[in-house]
Amino acid sequence: MTKTLDGDRLKRCKALLAELIAFPTISADGNRAITEYLADCLHDSGARFWTEADVTGEKLNLFATIGPECDGGVILSGHTDVVPVADQPWSTDPFTMTECDGKLYGRGTCDMKGFVAACVTMAPEFARRKLAVPVHFAFTYDEEIGCFGAQALTASLQERGIRPAAAIIGEPSLMQVIDGHKGCFEYTTWFTGLEGHGSAPDLGVNAIEYAARFMMKLVELRAELKARAPANCPFDPPHTTINMGLLTGGMAHNVIPGKARLEWEMRPVQQSDADFVKAALEQLVRDELLPAMRATHAQADIHTDVVAEVVGLLPEHVNPSRDLVMALTGANSAGLVPFGTEAGLFQTIGIPSVICGPGAIAQAHKPDEYLEQDQLALCLQMLDRLAQRLERGPVA
Known part of the structure; x- marks a missing residue:
């Protein structure tokens, strides 16, 4: 030209x-x-x-x-x-x-x-x-x-x-x-418990406590993902990452929180890592968290909304x-x-x-x-x- x-x-x-x-x-x-x-x-x-x-x-x-x-x-x-x-x-x-x-x-x-x-x-x-x-x-x-x-x-x-x-x-x-x-997978997980007076915690279902247990599983998975890093992965860091960006819930120091919301993401270097994380969380919710919550309140629930799953x-x-x-x-x-x-x-x-x-x-x-x-x-x-x-x- x-x-x-x-x-x-x-x-x-x-x-x-x-x-x-x-x-x-x-x-x-x-x-x-x-x-x-x-x-x-x-x-x-x-x-x-x-x-x-x-x-x-x-x-x-x-x-x-x-x-x-x-x-x-x-x-x-x-x-x-x-x-x-x-x-x-x-x-x-x-x-x-x-x-x-x-x-x-x-x-x-x-x-x-x-x-x-x-x-x-x-x-x-x-x-x-x-x-x-x-x-x-x-x-x-x-x-x-x-x-x-x-x-x-x-x-x-x-x-x-x-x-x-x-x-x-x-x-x-x-x-x-x-x-x-990398990919970018973003989620919001909602926890529905049962409100009550803070002086009687066994009569309620503390949504924030169950959100915290969910978060600790994410922390465990974050460590496990480092060991799953593919050989010679070109990304920095060379493994799938997890970040918890927002946890909110409750209304006062003496009220058992009945609602909680966790916003989190993972950045997969391979699809198998995303599948691994989701399977582990599904097992945790199905086998541990929901049975414990519903033992007190049958309508207690945990569900996750997919904000976006953008492949890498x-x-x-x-x-x-x-x-x-x-x-x-x-x-x-x-x-x-x-x-x-x-x-x-x-x-x-x-x-x-x-x-x-x-x-x-x-x-x-x-x-x-x-x-x-x-x-x-x-x-x-x-x-x-x-x-x-x-x-x-x-x-x-």
Whole structure:
């Protein structure tokens, strides 16, 4: 590309990013408007597309394709929802993109509307070229609260028999190639006991006490998980972790608490660890805790709500997506990240996946979130090289 063409694309991409930032797509509020806007943009570039909604109808996935109708090709994947801005001390309007000193400020600039804007800006270029295999655009809802959109989308890809050869997930990585991260499984466990006067503890069922026993089992399991660490595991730490983030319950020092709530998570390095933890907890509840609680109060209960179970992206010796993006960016190695993404969901259905996108995760979710303009330019260059590569034939 010439410098003039580079500059024109960057200008158009920044303008599109400003349009996308103006959609306040906080997960709780839905993303229908931005998704319909993106669908119109891709349709204008000649893309074929379909959308799918969640049960509310206010949250949409978008899947669009440019190029021949055949297997193979590459998915460019990004989410359109953003985290809230409430109570954050922003210097500017978070939903009006502001440019200053080469930085583009606004909620979602780096996480991850910058990548989405770059993909849609490049759509006319993909359409202009005679692609040998297709390029797909996958834009999802509710990544920030559990990757629920991507779970629905990957299921739809399987149902429709769509079989891309690679997926590039454009989460902010400073345009570095990332081929692995742990899973993130989040839960809320509810304990229902029986209230009573603190002077007669045997006549009640203390929900906090049973929550504490549940927590101590989590502490035991945390130690056992260290011994289950796979050999040569690349993650740091190299084993599945457990964290207890919130325990709440009770109302006063002289009242037996009848309710308690525990919020906790685990970050599996392998699915078998998650299965091991859940089986151990189920046995504890079934064989010890509930019988003891119900001996006093038949309606006592313990149940766990799944907040999200986002599978990890496992580094693989053979990964055509990683190799493709390394070639496109000139990278000679791939790394790992501590945060979760939708990449593992694509990997789970047999699509080799990699993370590479503009911006730094250190800027995400914070007030005055920003994306370096130079990062956006690097992303456009990578996508231009991808367009050239897809003219030559299959990527794997």
